[in-house]
Amino acid sequence: MVEQLKKEYLNHQFYNYFVSIIEYKVLPEKFYQFDSQSDSVNQAFKVALWNHTFETVMYLSLKTLVFDINYMSQDKDNQEEAYKDYTAYLSSKEGISDFFSRYPFLLQQLKRELSLVIEDYNIFIKRFITDFEELKNKFEISGVLKTVQFSQGDSHSGKQTVIRLDFHDKTIYYKPKHYESFALLSDILGFLEEHDIPTFQLPAILSKGDYCWQLGVESQDSTLNEVEGIYAQFGTLACIAEVFSITDLHMENIIVSGGNLYLIDLETFFQRKIYKQSGPNNITNQLYQKISGTVLSSGLFPVQYQKTESFNISGICGSGGTVAKGKYELLNKGRGDMRLVKADYFREDCFNIPRINGKAVEPQDYSSYIIDGFRTCYRFFMENKTSIQAILKQYRNLKTRLLYRNTNDYGKFLRAATNPRYLSSEEDRQCLFSFLNEAKDNIDAAIIENEIYDLMNGDIPYFTADTEGKVYNSKENLIEKLADNPSIDEKLEKMDLDNLNFVTQLIQIVIQKPYKHWERLSGEDYHFIKEQVNTNAEGLLLSSAKEILEQAEQKSFSSASEMTWLNIDITESKQWVLSPQDITLYTGLIGNALCYLYAYQVTKDKHYYSVLKKILSTIENTKELFMTDSLSVFTGRGGLLYLYYSLWLVLKDEHYRYLSFKIIADLKDIALENHNLDFLSGLAGLLVVLCHIYEREKAHDSYELLVNISDLIASKAINREGETFWISDLDETEVLNGFSHGISGIAYALLQSWRVTQNHLYYQLAVSAIKFENTRIADGNWIDFRNRERRQQLNIPEPIYWCHGASGIGMTRYREAQMLKNEVLKEDFNMAKKTVLKDGALNADCLCHGKMGNLELLMLEDEVTKDSQNDIAGYLLHIVRYASEHGWISGLPQHIRVFNLMVGELGIAYQLLRFISCYQVPSILLLEFPKGNL
Numbered sequence: 001m002v003e004q005l006k007k008e009y010l011n012h013q014f015y016n017y018f019v020s021i022i023e024y025k026v027l028p029e030k031f032y033q034f035d036s037q038s039d040s041v042n043q044a045f046k047v048a049l050w051n052h053t054f055e056t057v058m059y060l061s062l063k064t065l066v067f068d069i070n071y072m073s074q075d076k077d078n079q080e081e082a083y084k085d086y087t088a089y090l091s092s093k094e095g096i097s098d099f100f101s102r103y104p105f106l107l108q109q110l111k112r113e114l115s116l117v118i119e120d121y122n123i124f125i126k127r128f129i130t131d132f133e134e135l136k137n138k139f140e141i142s143g144v145l146k147t148v149q150f151s152q153g154d155s156h157s158g159k160q161t162v163i164r165l166d167f168h169d170k171t172i173y174y175k176p177k178h179y180e181s182f183a184l185l186s187d188i189l190g191f192l193e194e195h196d197i198p199t200f201q202l203p204a205i206l207s208k209g210d211y212c213w214q215l216g217v218e219s220q221d222s223t224l225n226e227v228e229g230i231y232a233q234f235g236t237l238a239c240i241a242e243v244f245s246i247t248d249l250h251m252e253n254i255i256v257s258g259g260n261l262y263l264i265d266l267e268t269f270f271q272r273k274i275y276k277q278s279g280p281n282n283i284t285n286q287l288y289q290k291i292s293g294t295v296l297s298s299g300l301f302p303v304q305y306q307k308t309e310s311f312n313i314s315g316i317c318g319s320g321g322t323v324a325k326g327k328y329e330l331l332n333k334g335r336g337d338m339r340l341v342k343a344d345y346f347r348e349d350c351f352n353i354p355r356i357n358g359k360a361v362e363p364q365d366y367s368s369y370i371i372d373g374f375r376t377c378y379r380f381f382m383e384n385k386t387s388i389q390a391i392l393k394q395y396r397n398l399k400t401r402l403l404y405r406n407t408n409d410y411g412k413f414l415r416a417a418t419n420p421r422y423l424s425s426e427e428d429r430q431c432l433f434s435f436l437n438e439a440k441d442n443i444d445a446a447i448i449e450n451e452i453y454d455l456m457n458g459d460i461p462y463f464t465a466d467t468e469g470k471v472y473n474s475k476e477n478l479i480e481k482l483a484d485n486p487s488i489d490e491k492l493e494k495m496d497l498d499n500l501n502f503v504t505q506l507i508q509i510v511i512q513k514p515y516k517h518w519e520r521l522s523g524e525d526y527h528f529i530k531e532q533v534n535t536n537a538e539g540l541l542l543s544s545a546k547e548i549l550e551q552a553e554q555k556s557f558s559s560a561s562e563m564t565w566l567n568i569d570i571t572e573s574k575q576w577v578l579s580p581q582d583i584t585l586y587t588g589l590i591g592n593a594l595c596y597l598y599a600y601q602v603t604k605d606k607h608y609y610s611v612l613k614k615i616l617s618t619i620e621n622t623k624e625l626f627m628t629d630s631l632s633v634f635t636g637r638g639g640l641l642y643l644y645y646s647l648w649l650v651l652k653d654e655h656y657r658y659l660s661f662k663i664i665a666d667l668k669d670i671a672l673e674n675h676n677l678d679f680l681s682g683l684a685g686l687l688v689v690l691c692h693i694y695e696r697e698k699a700h701d702s703y704e705l706l707v708n709i710s711d712l713i714a715s716k717a718i719n720r721e722g723e724t725f726w727i728s729d730l731d732e733t734e735v736l737n738g739f740s741h742g743i744s745g746i747a748y749a750l751l752q753s754w755r756v757t758q759n760h761l762y763y764q765l766a767v768s769a770i771k772f773e774n775t776r777i778a779d780g781n782w783i784d785f786r787n788r789e790r791r792q793q794l795n796i797p798e799p800i801y802w803c804h805g806a807s808g809i810g811m812t813r814y815r816e817a818q819m820l821k822n823e824v825l826k827e828d829f830n831m832a833k834k835t836v837l838k839d840g841a842l843n844a845d846c847l848c849h850g851k852m853g854n855l856e857l858l859m860l861e862d863e864v865t866k867d868s869q870n871d872i873a874g875y876l877l878h879i880v881r882y883a884s885e886h887g888w889i890s891g892l893p894q895h896i897r898v899f900n901l902m903v904g905e906l907g908i909a910y911q912l913l914r915f916i917s918c919y920q921v922p923s924i925l926l927l928e929f930p931k932g933n934l
Contacts, residue, residue, distance in 0.1 A: 004047050009054045013333055014065050016087045018057055020096040021110075028111055030118060045128075048148035048163075049121055055151065056113055060458075064106055064420045066330070066340045068099065073336025082336025106423045113458040116159035124163060124174060127211060135172065138206045139215050143168020154407060156454075156462040157474040164216075171216030177401075179205060179212045181269040184395045188240065191391060197380055198232040198373055200261040217255045217262045219351035226259035227354045231366035233261040234300075234316055235373020242295035242374075242503060243381055243491055245271040247403060249300040251318035254352040267401035270467075270488050271297075282621045283562035287580040290557075291566075294503050296510065302575040303510040310408075312573045315352055316370070316511065317363045364513035371504060378503075382495045389489050395467075398488075402463040402471060404443055404451070410460045417455070429456065446479045447471070509568060510576040514893035518844035522795045528841045528851075530874030531881070537873050538916055542603075544880045545912040548888070549599055552592075552899040552906055553611060562621065563614035564589065565899045568892055581900065583626040585639040585924075586680075586848075589619050591901025593643060595910045598921045601650055602913050619643075631667065631675055633685040633927055634902070641667075642689050642927065649930050660693070664701045672712050676729040679745025680803065683709045688927045691752040696929075703756075710753040710762055713746060717765050723775075724768035730786065737782040739808030740848075743773045744782075748812040755819060770816070773809070774828065780835040781806045800840045802853035802925050806832040807840060810857045811926060818864070833857055846891030847907035847925060851879055855911065856925050863919040872915060880912075 009015065021027060072089075073082035089095035100107040135141060145167055152162040152173065160176040182205055189199045204215040222230060241249060246269055253265040288305070296303050300315040312318045332338040353360045381388060413433060416422065422432045433452045440448065447463070450473040454461040462474040469482035487493075520526055556563050557580075567587055569577040582588040593615040600608035623640075630636025641663045647656040667686075676682030690706040693699070717724050726746050728736040736742035750766040753759070776783045781798045784791075784805060802808040810832025817825035836854050844850035855875060862868045883889075890896060891903030898904040901924070914921040922928040 004050060005054055006051055009051065012054075012058070013083075013330060013338065014058070014062070014087070014090070016091045017061065017065060017096070017099075018054055020090055020093070021057060024093045024096055026096060026100065026107065026110075027114055030115070042145050042148075044145050044148045045121075045125060048150050049117075052117065052150035053114060056117060056458075057110060060109055060113065060418055060423075061106060062328075063340060063418050064103055064423055066338060067420045068102075069336055069338065076336060079332075079335040079337045083334050083338070086336060103420070103423060105425050105429070106420075108426070109423065109429075109458070112456075113159060116457060120158060120160050120176070124176075127208070128174070131206070131208065131213065135206060135213055138213075139170055139172060139204065141167050141170050141172070154411070154460040156459050158457065159459060171218075173214045173216060174211070175214055176211045177267070178210055178399070179207055179214075179266070180395065180398055181266050181400050182212075183207070184269065184391070184398060185240070185263075185266060187391050187394070188244075188388070191384075191387065192236065192377065192380070195380065195384075197377055198229060198236050200233040200237050200263055202266075203262060203264055214264070217257055217264060219255055219355075220258045221358065222256060222258055222354040222356060224356060227356065227361055227366065228369050229259055230256055230261050230354050231363070231369035232373035232376075235370045235375075236377045237261065237263065237315075238295050238298070238300055238370065238374045238507065239377035239381070241298040241300060242378070243495065244269055244488075245491065247271050247298050248407075249298045249315040250313045251315055251350045251352040252313070254315045256351060256354045268403060269398070269400040270465075271400075271403060280621060283557055283559050283564050283618060284580045284622045284625065287557045287564060287566070290502075291506065291578055291580075294506060296506055296578065301507065301510045304571065304575050304577045305579050307569055307571055307577045309572055310575075312575050314575070317353075317574075319350060319353055319360065362513065364511055367508070367511045370511060371508060374507060375500065375504060378495065378500050381492065382500075385489075385492055385495070388492060392489050392492075395488075397466065399464045399466045399472070402465040404447055404461075404463065405439075407460055410451075410455065413455055414458065414460075426456075444480055450474070450479060506578065509578065509894070509896060512576075512894040512896070514570055514574050516893050517889065517895070518801075518842045518849050518891065519799070520797045520839065520842065522797055526839045526841045528837050528855075528875045529878045530871060531877040533870050533873045533877065537877055541873070541876055541880060541912050542916050544884070545599070545909040545916070546603070548905045548909040548912075549596070549608065549611075551897075552909075555897065555899055558614060561614060562618040563611060564618050565592070567900065568896065568898050570893060583619050583623060583639070584635050585642060586634040586902045587898075587900040587904070588626075588639075589615050590639040590643045591924075592899070592906055593619065594646060594924065595901060595906040595913075597647065597650055598910065598913050598917070602917050602921065616647075630681070631670070631672075631683060631686050632681045633689055634680050636681075637663070637667070638686040638689060641686075641693075645689075645693055646922075646929060661699065661701065664690070664693075664699075664705060668701060668705050668708075672708060677713055677716060677726055677746055678729050678741045679749065680740035682729055683713065684746045684749035685927055687713070687749040688752050691749075691756045692927075692929050694756055706753055707757060707759075710750060710757065710759065713750060714761055714765055717769070719768075722768070723772040724765050725772050726769075734785050736785055736804075737773050737776055737809065738784065738804040739812055740803035742804070743769050744809045744812045747773070748816065751816055751819060770813075770825070777831075780831050780838075782809050797839070799849070800836060800842070800854065801849035802856065803848050806835040807854040807857045808925070810836065811860060811923075814857070814860050815926065829857075829861075833861070843889060844891050845879065845883065845889050845905075845908050846903045847911065848891050848902040850889070850891055852908050852911040853925060856923060859915065859919065860923065860926075876912065876915060 069083070069086045072086055073079060076082040090099060145165060147166045149164040150161060152164045155161045163174040165172045165174065182202055186202055189202070193199045203217050206213040237249070240246065246266065248268050253263065255262045255264055292305060302312050302314040302317040328340050329343045330338055331341055353363060355361070417429055417432055422429045430452065433455045436448050436451055450463070451461040454474050459474065464472045465482065467488055470478055471480045471482060473479050556565050565581050567579050567581045569587065571577060581592070583590060585591045593612055596608050596612040596615060599605070600612060628636050631638050633639050633642050641660055644656045644663065645660040647653065648660060672683065677684055679685045687706055687709045690702050690709070694702045694706060717726060725735045725743055728734045728741060730736065730741050737744065739745045747766040747769040750762040754762040754766065773782060778798065781800060782805060784799050786804070799805040800807055802811070810829050813825045813828040813832065816822065817829060836857050840854040841851055842849065842854070845852055847853040855872060858868060858872050862872055888897070888905050888908060890898045890905065892898055899906050901907045901910060910921070910924065920930060922930045
């Protein structure tokens with residue numbers, strides 16, 4: 001039967017290894033018995049099992065085989081011959097015995113897992129033979145069985161796995177778990193359908209108690225009218241997931257066929273809150289629990305709670321047919337120095353997105369149908385609670401799967417466990433899995449013990465719970481009772497309009513199509529418009545700032561002593577990130593605290609001081625939760641230094657000065673080598689802050705740290721043919737212009753350090769880098785080399801932002817011109833100013849890449865000359881009056897209000913306060929401090 005393996009397996013680099021395992025009967029005797037079963041067992045089953053066996057062997061062995069061939073070939077000159085020698089060695093009985101003598105636990109793990117595979121296979125065969133006639137009648141099967149495929153998903157409970165059977169005209173799935181939850185959901189859907197609520201479909205099922213057979217669903221194209229109905233069905237699915245706490249609704253569990261939406265798998269009905277409470281019950285944790293307790297945790301929507309670069313596998317928007325990263329493949333095949341590397345791979349198409357004439361629709365274009373479907377179903381449940389509760393009462397003995405961790409995390413452990421270092425002994429393998437104990441404050445020891453047991457068998461851990469809160473392991477043994485076990489209709493009881501509106505708002509956020517509305521369109525007019533300034537201008541600007549601050553409070557989540565906001569971000573894979581605000585300057589509580597600090601100082605209104613104290617309390621209570629290794633002022637620990645020293649300068653509270661120098665002392669002991677260099681995400685911004693502090697304090701610690709940073713930046717400068725530059729932290733293949741991530745931000749920081757230290761090397765490098773950056777100018781702007789080819793194809797002009805382009809670079813040139821009395825730098829500034837006035841009034845109002853950030857360029861000059869205050873007031877008046885009619889435009893790629901400093905409305909208020917105070921409020925975009933009491 002070995003010769004009937006898939007062709008790719010027959011041609012595998014270590015096929016001889018697999019043949020030796022079989023031929024020399026390395027495995028237990030019972031493994032070999034399945035091939036001698038009677039002809040009553042279809043050959044398709046045997047072929048499928050051989051392929052599954054090969055996959056299991058290679059999954060466990062491949063990393064060890066590569067490690068071993070590298071070791072055995074390291075002293076050989078001809079690596080092609082080395083490969084031939086090694087495969088010949090594995091083909092012999094003596095060679096395979098010697099191999100396993102050196103890796104005995106690998107053999108033990110192979111025996112363990114393949115024994116479980118055979119046991120599962122035998123159970124499956126008996127069930128198939130017993131049920132076959134009933135299967136044929138139930139699903140109207142005709143024709144012969146063509147193919148069988150094992151491992152259609154994760155394995156659980158002793159290598160049990162979903163198995164696919166393809167007949168001539170039907171596909172059937174064997175699922176080795178009870179599916180009573182399908183029956184419950186079917187009853188609920190039937191009740192909805194009776195009342196004309198748009199409902200999705202469930203596949204036909206033949207339930208056999210502990211297992212079931214499920215009819216496959218074939219994806220089919222939809223019509224335009226059907227697509228609208230499908231997304232209404234998605235809304236109903238979202239509502240049911242919200243009310244009954246269903247999870248795992250990712251793209252592989254949903255199929256669209258014609259006008260119908262099918263949910264093809266369901267295990268986690270009534271997913272409980274299962275973590276023990278750890279840490280204080282502060283406002284940040286409360287907001288996180290409020291968000292994560294909604295349908296957003298179902299897997300249906302493209303959303304994360306912490307920003308990662310994981311794939312979008314959401315049930316509504318996740319799609320295949322794309323290139324993804326992270327799959328292992330062999331390089332240097334046929335050689336002794338072959339390597340196993342992660343490489344890009346093509347993700348197969350999924351069928352959760354409707355197609356019209358073969359072309360997938362954009363789910364976000366149908367967001368209104370999803371929202372309407374959700375609201376309709378939710379209101380129906382509210383009005384019919386008694387009837388729904390009557391259905392639930394029929395399922396009081398229901399047992400459903402309980403998830404203690406993301407199954408992807410378990411998968412990562414299993415993949416790591418195939419490393420040779422964890423296959424040398426059982427103790428080493430258990431040592432790897434013992435990292436699960438780090439969650440012991442949140443997960444009971446009995447659960448972790450059973451997680452490790454399942455992982456040792458090569459399984460994804462599996463737990464179930466009944467309606468009484470009794471928790472069972474993968475062997476159906478009772479292991480604990482949940483301390484907090486809400487009734488299965490608890491969420492039904494708590495349904496109200498406030499929750500409906502809150503969840504609807506979250507859904508609206510996460511199904512928006514990302515759109516960078518701040519990018520200029522070729523041929524459009526983006527010049528700053530100036531209105532006439534009268535005596536009421538300052539009052540109007542102050543009133544606008546106060547209105548933003550008031551609305552920010554209304555949108556906050558607060559208690560008597562704390563305050564935070566919902567933060568919104570987006571990943572490269574276009575998944576929205578919703579979370580409580582972190583402790584950063586860019587979009588977190590540090591930036592908000594600075595805004596209210598200066599609101600208090602400008603207005604003398606003690607209410608703003610009380611808000612500031614709440615934000616500071618939240619920061620102190622959640623510092624450990626949001627602690628990061630980054631030293632960035634905008635996105636890391638450097639932000640606390642900037643905040644505390646600003647508080648010291650404005651409030652004259654000695655405690656904040658103490659905290660500032662404590663941070664500096666702590667930073668001195670940190671290795672700097674692996675940190676980013678740029679102004680926004682790295683050390684350059686921190687260097688500027690340290691230089692400003694040293695100028696005021698002349699403290700040894702701050703001087704020592706700023707010199708260490710300066711020396712590191714200088715050592716990483718690249719000098720080539722008289723040109724100086726740094727490789728971008730964003731893209732190691734690019735040298736970027738720009739303030740936040742490019743040359744000008746690093747050069748500006750080095751010049752600040754030169755001014756303090758008088759180290760001429762810093763001056764030379766900075767000036768040389770500025771000259772190089774000035775060789776990359778086009779049409780009055782510095783070229784942005786990020787995705788430039790794509791922008792040119794789309795005819796998108798060069799950006800004009802603080803972070804990239806003329807405004808940010810112009811700011812550095814203005815300060816540098818002041819510092820060096822250099823006319824060339826002043827000319828750079830004038831060019832930038834002209835470009836900003838002509839093309840910098842973007843379709844965003846934020847500091848980072850919007851109008852308010854671009855006006856900082858003019859404010860810097862006005863701060864010194866006092867010549868253009870009326871001009872700036874005129875520009876601000878136009879912006880404020882337009883916003884009063886149309887609303888403020890954030891720097892997020894969707895039109896939504898967000899309250900943070902760099903991309904939200906509090907940054908707009910900050911900039912208005914800066915102008916109103918005659919620039920006593922410092923330039924936060926240059927990381928400056930206030931020059932004196934306001």
